[in-house]
Amino acid sequence: MARIALDAMGGDFAPRAAVAGAVQALAELEPTHTIQLVGQPDVIERELAVLLDGELAALAHVRPRLDVVEAPDVVEMSDKPSAVLRTKPNSSMMVGLRLQPEGRSDGFVSAGSTGAQMVGSVMILKLHDGLKRPAIPTVFPTARHAVVVLDSGANVDCSPEELVQFARLGAVYAEDVLGRPNPAVGLLNIGEEPEKGNAVVKETYQLLQHAGVNFRGNVEGRDILRGRNDHGDIDVTVCDGFTGNVLLKFYEAVAPFMVGLLRSAGVSAEQLERALEPLDYSTHGGAPLLGVRGVSIICHGKSSPRAIKNALRMAVQAVESKMNDHIGRRLSASAEDAA
């Protein structure tokens, strides 16, 4: 049983995409799960009425599992993320996050400002011991199985110790949310050999050998889409947020670029759509902010109802697998080992 709060006002297509995604998620989830729509009640109620009387009328039976939680303020993309908590303490973002420490909710999902969600999550949920910053994992669809790449943008200058923490965070995420037992962890690098790489990465390689993770050595750029390096399958790839963010945005641009090339060569739109479906980001919906004491799922601003639905399912999975507890235990175990 999980109670997931959803920022009904966040994202380019809010509140429509958020409310529709919530209804669709409840229709798929076990009936014990509930969703709290956080935002301006009149706006949310109007949207719910339109959807449940209209295109989602067949799902109207989920209505009793939807609550509305009032949050009068709305965070705009132009608001400075670091100031939002102070200037708009009653935004849907902050009210939604506060439900967790208040014991009223188990997880939070938003397609609003990523920066504001990071700041709010750290301030309201707090970080696990031993962390200076949270990390954002991205799931890269590959030929074999998806690979988690982290950090993908929350941390631009990283120490070896921080990269090791990312490995632990990513391993718990891969196990709890993606269902990979004893996930194999690789270090993004420019060669296979331990002595390759820049100064930070070389030191990280040494630390990862005794970090309590299933470390499988270096992963090169070409290995990511293979889902493996020469030592076997890889579930998690660790890198600093600068490299991770460049790679992620590059990858997002690959599919449209390829579609252009292929369309010019006469490949049909239908074939392409079917072929590239595995690359659709909305399959994964969102990324949990790892390291905070709670569940905070970050969605793309352009999230469709399907993406929101899948992000809500991810939140439920994170809650049910007790990912948050596992992260806390994993980090404190390594702190004890080090002591």
Add this chain to the structure above:
Amino acid sequence: MARIALDAMGGDFAPRAAVAGAVQALAELEPTHTIQLVGQPDVIERELAVLLDGELAALAHVRPRLDVVEAPDVVEMSDKPSAVLRTKPNSSMMVGLRLQPEGRSDGFVSAGSTGAQMVGSVMILKLHDGLKRPAIPTVFPTARHAVVVLDSGANVDCSPEELVQFARLGAVYAEDVLGRPNPAVGLLNIGEEPEKGNAVVKETYQLLQHAGVNFRGNVEGRDILRGRNDHGDIDVTVCDGFTGNVLLKFYEAVAPFMVGLLRSAGVSAEQLERALEPLDYSTHGGAPLLGVRGVSIICHGKSSPRAIKNALRMAVQAVESKMNDHIGRRLSASAEDAA
């Protein structure tokens, strides 16, 4: 008129691919250009005889423009790059490079060990003033026009000053070899705004505004394949060799990955081959090692005759455009500005 030395013994498919590429290049190039095949004369002569009596018989008229230069030693991939110059001073790599300071050649092309070629080029050709290390540019095929990304692997830890030098090197390369007048230079970063990025990149942004290059601000991962950022077209994108190498290897893996997805969806092999032809690395053949006082073109170990041919054409273009002089002048002009 350019005299290009070619390492006939380097590369996975040597000497066949090298010799065939040389013959094909001469058939396409103006008749004033000549090629020196560097390596073991008996091996080279035998290969030439086989090709010119056989599949390349129609091109036998280029034979007088081919010289053979003796080099008894052969560099193996297992040789330590930093030691090759000492342990194998008469390898095809080192003999071929020495022809330039001896005034007997204008450029050098090799598909042998990249590490040995870097070390040899720096030791034998020497670096231009003001440089600590050379840089390797990679040409990324994109939707509009190819974008030069550098450094793509020669330098893993880079200072802001080094990134600025890459911008100057890349600009001369784009102008002289790719024919882009006043090339637009971007800085690879994780956002558009000047204040984005890690510490090195933030400082580089400031320096690039007064570096004598046509600086167009930050380039995000998604901009590379568009060939532009929001300020217009981009010809050159600057990054450290760690990020550049990860991105390059990732990109090389994209086409095979996409082909797999598309074949599973029933797209025909012929359509794919035609569609993805622009991504074929052999179109560009090789990358010049930028910063050394001469022309040293690095080719992929798996170079086909076509790739070797195109690398030789690139060498001719670098010689004829006087890229080397332009780099020297560009770097000393900026040193004077700074003084």
